[in-house]
Amino acid sequence: MKKQIMGLTHLSIHLFIVLSLASIVRSEDSDCVYTIYVRTGSVLKAGTDSIMTVTLSDANGWGVRIKDLEKWGGLMGPGYNYFERGNLDIFSGKGPCLSAPVCSMNLTSDGSGSHHGWYCNYVEVTSTGAHVPCAQKTFTVEQWLATDTSPYELTAVRNYCKAKEEGGARKMLKGSGSVLEVI
Structure with missing residues (x-):
């Protein structure tokens, strides 16, 4: 009898581990990998030390917000100075998959740092x-994303989505650091 209980307990533990691993694999299945390339202009004083937020959206109104691009997925190595004149900076990380391809982008600077102005090519x-x-x-x-240079804004929005006027609330997936959360 004692052997049966021990065997059942042992089986239960193995079953628990297998189900736990299955749920972890399943949850990662719904994530996408986003790689973002940012080119800073080569004009004088184009670089910045400000924190950049990027919001990516699809044509259905779903979006992913990355609040600090550098912390989320900076790939350039330790001590690298992002968003400097002439640089091509690369960022990559995981986030929830959108329902369609990305077609809209909101790029926002927090305006911090000794020289907040930044010129972004693409x-x-x-x-x-x-x-x-x-x-x-x-x-x-x-x-320019700057308050002292035209167009005097810290945000650039580019929307290449096909127009869909349905009047529904915009659904947004929100990011915090390297963890993206659904609102």
Whole structure:
């Protein structure tokens, strides 16, 4: 009798471990990998030390917000100075998959640092997932994100989505550091 109980307990523990691993694998299945390339302009004083937030959206109104691009997925190595004149900076990380390819981008500077102004040439985004085809979109920015230089804004929005006027609330997936959460 004691052997049967021990065997049952042992089986229960193994079953628990297998089910736990299955749920972890399943949860990672719904994540996509986003790789973001950011080109800073080569004009004088184009670089910045400000923190950049990127919001990527699809044509259905779903989006992913990355609040601090460098902390989320900076790939350039320790001690690297991001968003400096002439640089091509690369970021990559996981986040929830969108329902369609990325077609809209909101790039926002927090305006911090000794020289907050920043000139961005472009942002290129690639995304892929386990059951999601690879997609790529380049957003031409060619704009200062600054309060002391035209257009006197810290945000650049580029929307290449096909117009869909349905009046519904915009659904947004929100990021905090390297963890993206659904609102």
